[in-house]
Amino acid sequence: MSSSPNQFIVASPPSDAISALKFSPDPNSTRIVVSSWDKNVYLYDLRDENGTVGEGKLLQNFEHRAPVLDVCFGEDENVIYTAGLDWNVKKIDLNTSEQTVLSTHEAGVRSVVYSREHNIVISASWDSTLHIHRPDAGANPDSIATIVPLPSKPFSISLTDSRLVVAMASRALHIYDLKALALLSAQADSSLPDANRVEVEPWQRRESSLRFMTRCVACMPDGAGYVSSSIEGRVAVEWFDPSPESQARKYAFKCHRQPAEDGVDVIYPVNALAFHPVYGTFASGGGDGVVSFWDGITKRRIRHYPKHDTSVAAAAFSGNGKYLAVAFSPGFEDGKDDVAEGTVQIFVRELGETEAKGKGAK
Amino acid sequence: MGKKRRGPSLEELLARPWCYYCERDFDDLKILISHQKAKHFKCDRCQRRLNTAGGLSVHLSQVHKEQLTEVDNALPNRMGLDVEIFGMEGIPDDVLKAHQQRVAMQFQQAEVERQAVTGNPPAGASANGQPAKKPKLEAASDLKKRLAEHRAKRAEALAGGSSGDVTPTSAGQSATPTGFSQHSQAPAAPSPDQHQSFPPTFGSPVAPAFTYPQTHTAQFQPYAANGNQTPDMAGLAQPFVTTGYAQPFAPIPGQPTTYGAPPSFPQQPTPPEHRPSGLPAASNLPQRPSFGAPTVNAHQMQQMHMGHVPHSQATPTHNGDGAFSQSVDDLISGAANAASASKPTEGAEKPAKKDKSKPSGHMIYSHDTISPEERMAELPRYAFVPDNTTETTLGEVPATAVVGAVQTSDTVIDPAH
Numbered sequence: 001m002s003s004s005p006n007q008f009i010v011a012s013p014p015s016d017a018i019s020a021l022k023f024s025p026d027p028n029s030t031r032i033v034v035s036s037w038d039k040n041v042y043l044y045d046l047r048d049e050n051g052t053v054g055e056g057k058l059l060q061n062f063e064h065r066a067p068v069l070d071v072c073f074g075e076d077e078n079v080i081y082t083a084g085l086d087w088n089v090k091k092i093d094l095n096t097s098e099q100t101v102l103s104t105h106e107a108g109v110r111s112v113v114y115s116r117e118h119n120i121v122i123s124a125s126w127d128s129t130l131h132i133h134r135p136d137a138g139a140n141p142d143s144i145a146t147i148v149p150l151p152s153k154p155f156s157i158s159l160t161d162s163r164l165v166v167a168m169a170s171r172a173l174h175i176y177d178l179k180a181l182a183l184l185s186a187q188a189d190s191s192l193p194d195a196n197r198v199e200v201e202p203w204q205r206r207e208s209s210l211r212f213m214t215r216c217v218a219c220m221p222d223g224a225g226y227v228s229s230s231i232e233g234r235v236a237v238e239w240f241d242p243s244p245e246s247q248a249r250k251y252a253f254k255c256h257r258q259p260a261e262d263g264v265d266v267i268y269p270v271n272a273l274a275f276h277p278v279y280g281t282f283a284s285g286g287g288d289g290v291v292s293f294w295d296g297i298t299k300r301r302i303r304h305y306p307k308h309d310t311s312v313a314a315a316a317f318s319g320n321g322k323y324l325a326v327a328f329s330p331g332f333e334d335g336k337d338d339v340a341e342g343t344v345q346i347f348v349r350e351l352g353e354t355e356a357k358g359k360g361a362k
Numbered sequence: 363m364g365k366k367r368r369g370p371s372l373e374e375l376l377a378r379p380w381c382y383y384c385e386r387d388f389d390d391l392k393i394l395i396s397h398q399k400a401k402h403f404k405c406d407r408c409q410r411r412l413n414t415a416g417g418l419s420v421h422l423s424q425v426h427k428e429q430l431t432e433v434d435n436a437l438p439n440r441m442g443l444d445v446e447i448f449g450m451e452g453i454p455d456d457v458l459k460a461h462q463q464r465v466a467m468q469f470q471q472a473e474v475e476r477q478a479v480t481g482n483p484p485a486g487a488s489a490n491g492q493p494a495k496k497p498k499l500e501a502a503s504d505l506k507k508r509l510a511e512h513r514a515k516r517a518e519a520l521a522g523g524s525s526g527d528v529t530p531t532s533a534g535q536s537a538t539p540t541g542f543s544q545h546s547q548a549p550a551a552p553s554p555d556q557h558q559s560f561p562p563t564f565g566s567p568v569a570p571a572f573t574y575p576q577t578h579t580a581q582f583q584p585y586a587a588n589g590n591q592t593p594d595m596a597g598l599a600q601p602f603v604t605t606g607y608a609q610p611f612a613p614i615p616g617q618p619t620t621y622g623a624p625p626s627f628p629q630q631p632t633p634p635e636h637r638p639s640g641l642p643a644a645s646n647l648p649q650r651p652s653f654g655a656p657t658v659n660a661h662q663m664q665q666m667h668m669g670h671v672p673h674s675q676a677t678p679t680h681n682g683d684g685a686f687s688q689s690v691d692d693l694i695s696g697a698a699n700a701a702s703a704s705k706p707t708e709g710a711e712k713p714a715k716k717d718k719s720k721p722s723g724h725m726i727y728s729h730d731t732i733s734p735e736e737r738m739a740e741l742p743r744y745a746f747v748p749d750n751t752t753e754t755t756l757g758e759v760p761a762t763a764v765v766g767a768v769q770t771s772d773t774v775i776d777p778a779h
Contacts, residue, residue, distance in 0.1 A: 069735060085744060170731070212725075215733075231729075258438070266726065267723045303435065306432055355406065
């Protein structure tokens with residue numbers, strides 16, 4: 001693959017492994033937020049003063065008290081939500097730099113997402129709960145998060161405009177109806193303390209199609225289904241529609257493996273999944289340092305990019321689908337002690353006209 | 363790759379043009395060249411197809427002012443620009459040799475598999491010349507042809523003749539000459555199609571029927587790789603659940619095992635762990651007299667061993683190779699099953715849900731319940747005690763020397779909030 005000028009390495013990367021990377025949902029924005037194990041959340045803009053997209057610059061960073069595991073943009077690109085090992089879910093106003101703790105879990109918080117359609121923030125924690133927040137009630141001191149217990153620890157969550165997919169340990173997977181969750185959270189505000197813990201029946205309960213621990217889940221931009229990945233180099237594509245016809249379409253495929261000399265593959269976890277907002281194709285990023293594009297509908301690989309030395313920690317497409325940002329970090333897998341200088345990198349690739357476009361059926 | 367190679371001889375296979383970058387092979391040099399132009403020498407920016415990597419490099423640097431560093435879509439060790447490839451020209455000798463070797467190896471392996479599955483003699487000596495295919499791919503004419511063959515064999519068997527060269531005993535044999543010569547010395551077996559009238563006292567006289575060479579294990583490796591060993595599927599549908607099933611039958615190629623524990627045979631449960639220990643004891647039993655025990659082909663043998671009634675070939679995956687039993691009934695029902703299995707029904711999809719408890723390779727991260735992040739969070743340097751209101755962060759805090767957003771975390775973090 002060619003370097004420059006269609007690929008940049010973002011300046012001033014975090015000093016420790018990256019846990020999440022998100023593009024602003026605004027189609028014309030080139031802002032990205034990155035959360036890191038170095039306890040900071042970073043805000044970058046890829047455009048320089050002249051509006052030229054390049055290596056970008058660090059606009060702000062927000063220090064937390066513990067490593068930050070996830071970050072997402074809120075109602076506009078001036079608000080972000082963060083979740084981390086300090087057990088807190090926070091709202092950060094980028095203009096004023098004001099940080100507000102929305103709620104505190106009883107363990108590290110793995111993921112946080114914001115639903116624009118329902119104006120709720122959902123966080124998932126290793127205490128096996130979801131917290132549902134209504135950020136507009138933030139000024140109201142009585143406002144508390146609605147707690148939804150889960151059967152297992154959540155590892156990854158993703159949403160469409162109407163559904164929330166929660167992938168958990170023990171290969172469990174719940175699909176919630178966002179409208180129901182939003183209603184619940186609205187009611188919970190008026191109830192007594194402690195009454196905010198509500199059992200919610202998921203819209204669908206599923207078992208992961210993958211035999212191994214779910215690593216990541218991502219919903220299709222058209223809301224028809226989702227893809228999930230496991231630690232065992234595999235990605236499953238599934239549809240929400242419970243009809244047998246739709247369910248029969250689901251499938252899984254192997255990826256992010258490297259053949260070794262003895263014929264035994266080295267199997268990497270698939271750490272990142274991201275859908276292209278325009279084409280509906282998706283990118284997967286693995287522990288092997290490879291990013292691949294796939295067309296989930298026609299079941300074809302579109303391309304894969306050269307291997308990077310370190311693992312792919314996160315990947316995201318820009319709101320208009322023109323850019324792909326990939327966060328590389330030394331693997332989470334081996335729990336190694338030191339992060340070598342320069343191994344944490346954020347690559348931004350300007351995609352060619354058809355680079356992420358599906359190929360059409362065979 | 364192997365799939366496409368059924369049929370042609372080794373020479374033909376070796377003569378096929380193939381792509382240096384991705385090891386794919388093609389019918390024709392022209393197709394190879396257009397493949398290379400489309401897959402490996404295409405410009406990302408403007409979709410222009412160049413003839414060589416060097417050409418693409420020049421194009422990129424001149425037109426787009428970019429530097430080509432490696433060839434797209436290439437195998438990891440073939441991305442380099444140092445070799446100038448055009449079609450089959452320019453492939454380094456060592457790579458070429460390695461490729462030929464691999465082709466030859468795959469060919470032989472496919473050969474062995476085919477023999478194991480079909481019981482046909484090696485290619486070339488094959489009567490119909492047509493390579494064995496999965497039943498669902500089989501044309502009606504082939505079915506008829508095989509039916510005719512089968513009838514002939516049956517007639518021959520009834521007439522007391524031997525059908526030694528087509529007995530399925532040769533099924534699992536390795537392709538090595540020694541393997542075969544041992545085989546040809548084996549007593550001729552009766553017609554292979556009698557498994558449905560399988561005598562309860564299944565003795566061991568036809569020893570070679572049970573000499574499963576080690577290659578047999580390899581032969582079913584694809585199943586394991588495809589992951590059809592879902593534990594929950596095992597009892598329901600899949601006769602071959604483990605890679606180790608052939609072990610009891612696989613002492614040393616050419617060294618007959620006496621197998622004398624007939625009653626335990628049909629009841630033999632599936633747990634793979636039991637088998638290796640269960641069988642050796644059998645050889646302590648006195649050898650039974652020889653009385654027309656039927657020869658059972660490798661596959662049927664295995665099925666029975668797994669406690670399956672031989673004709674219960676109901677599963678689609680199984681039909682992939684298994685329906686090649688010599689019985690006409692099986693043949694026909696197998697073809698029918700395969701046909702129905704080709705439809706994407708819910709049932710057909712289940713076997714595709716692979717991923718068995720045992721991965722086919724070395725997993726970089728393998729833990730059932732603890733995610734990598736949780737593991738990492740346990741490291742001392744990330745430790746955090748939330749109830750402690752004082753600063754609990756360990757290690758150095760990165761400088762926050764950026765545009766005016768220095769936060770004093772104490773002001774915002776209040777668990778009581």
